[in-house]
Amino acid sequence: MRLVEATPRIGKARVVIAGAIGVGVVLTVPWYGWLTVAVFVPTAVHLLTMDRWIRRSDQPELVVFGTLLSMYGSLILGVLLTGGPHSPVLPWFALVPAMATLRFRLTVVIALAALGAILVVAAGFTANSTEALDNPVPMIAAVVMVANIVGVCVALMRGEMEHRDRAVLDPLTGLLNRAALETRVAEIEQQARLTDGAVAVVLLDLDRFKRVNDEYGHERGDAVLRDSAYEIRKALRSFELVYRIGGEEFLLLLPGTDLESGIEIAERVRNAVTLAQPGGVELTLSAGVATAAGAEVRYEDLFRAADSALLRAKREGRDRVVAADAPRVVVAA
Numbered sequence: 001m002r003l004v005e006a007t008p009r010i011g012k013a014r015v016v017i018a019g020a021i022g023v024g025v026v027l028t029v030p031w032y033g034w035l036t037v038a039v040f041v042p043t044a045v046h047l048l049t050m051d052r053w054i055r056r057s058d059q060p061e062l063v064v065f066g067t068l069l070s071m072y073g074s075l076i077l078g079v080l081l082t083g084g085p086h087s088p089v090l091p092w093f094a095l096v097p098a099m100a101t102l103r104f105r106l107t108v109v110i111a112l113a114a115l116g117a118i119l120v121v122a123a124g125f126t127a128n129s130t131e132a133l134d135n136p137v138p139m140i141a142a143v144v145m146v147a148n149i150v151g152v153c154v155a156l157m158r159g160e161m162e163h164r165d166r167a168v169l170d171p172l173t174g175l176l177n178r179a180a181l182e183t184r185v186a187e188i189e190q191q192a193r194l195t196d197g198a199v200a201v202v203l204l205d206l207d208r209f210k211r212v213n214d215e216y217g218h219e220r221g222d223a224v225l226r227d228s229a230y231e232i233r234k235a236l237r238s239f240e241l242v243y244r245i246g247g248e249e250f251l252l253l254l255p256g257t258d259l260e261s262g263i264e265i266a267e268r269v270r271n272a273v274t275l276a277q278p279g280g281v282e283l284t285l286s287a288g289v290a291t292a293a294g295a296e297v298r299y300e301d302l303f304r305a306a307d308s309a310l311l312r313a314k315r316e317g318r319d320r321v322v323a324a325d326a327p328r329v330v331v332a333a
Contacts, residue, residue: 017047025040028082028088032082036078043070050067065108071095071096075089075093075123079124085124085131085132085135087138090124090138093116094145094150098149098150098153113147117147121139124136173229175229180243184253185253188299189297193294198256200257200265200290201290201302201306203251203303203309203310204232204270205250206225207318209221209247223278224281224283225248226278227276228278239255251306258293259289262323270319287309287313287320288305289321290309
């Protein structure tokens with residue numbers, strides 16, 4: 001999840017933001033008094049303790065979203081206490097959607113930006129509607145600042161997400177790649193040890209794929225790989241992840257899956273690819289399955305076992321699923 005993964009990277013930025021708000025509020029004390037400082041204390045507490053609550057929560061996105069909404073609440077009170085439609089706090093409404101770009105998708109950011117613009121106007125008119133009508137320029141400037149800062153942050157967010165996608169996605173098939181697998185493996189191993197759950201690794205290989213390139217050309221070969229990847233992904237459930245780890249080789253990482261279930265999933269994928277005739281080519285697929293549970297879950301061991309099972313499937317005729325250490329072919333065409 002992008003929201004959780006962003007936490008270590010933006011911790012210092014969040015402290016800087018909280019510190020800047022704190023210093024700015026304290027400097028206004030001679031003009032607006034200490035009550036204004038008290039208004040922003042809940043926001044400061046939220047910002048400084050957010051990581052702790054994220055780690056403890058089953059829904060960390062709600063923790064972050066609640067913190068952003070609490071910032072809006074503090075800003076509204078700040079506007080009401082410091083001049084209403086002419087308040088120096090009005091431009092600070094841009095902080096909330098700008099911070100949202102660090103953790104949320106574009107739709108959430110736009111929604112928070114729109115809410116911020118509405119709250120700027122609503123707070124100004126609530127404090128003093130006459131002054132708001134006589135001179136709405138500070139509110140207009142604040143709304144423009146919200147839009148512009150959010151625009152810049154969204155551009156940076158899109159750049160970061162595109163870089164992230166290029167880093168973890170295979171450009172041809174759109175599947176996750178080896179870099180994404182390395183990150184997920186550590187999580188799966190730790191989860192298995194904590195829950196004593198089973199994990200299955202399935203290696204898939206398109207049979208005689210070299211022949212496709214030799215007979216039809218590499219363009220058709222790429223089409224076969226794309227269509228195969230689509231059929232594999234379609235045959236899996238949302239939490240069953242598939243990675244492209246080689247030219248025509250794919251890997252399924254299946255937490256909470258024992259040997260029998262792993263074989264069933266591999267067979268379902270094998271059938272899906274065979275029946276689909278990816279790229280308009282008659283093609284078969286071989287698979288090797290390995291499983292372990294609890295403290296015995298070690299990815300390198302599972303990979304080697306699944307690879308050995310896949311080699312057996314190739315030697316024994318292809319177009320079949322073989323389980324690691326099984327005395328015979330588990331499923332044959």
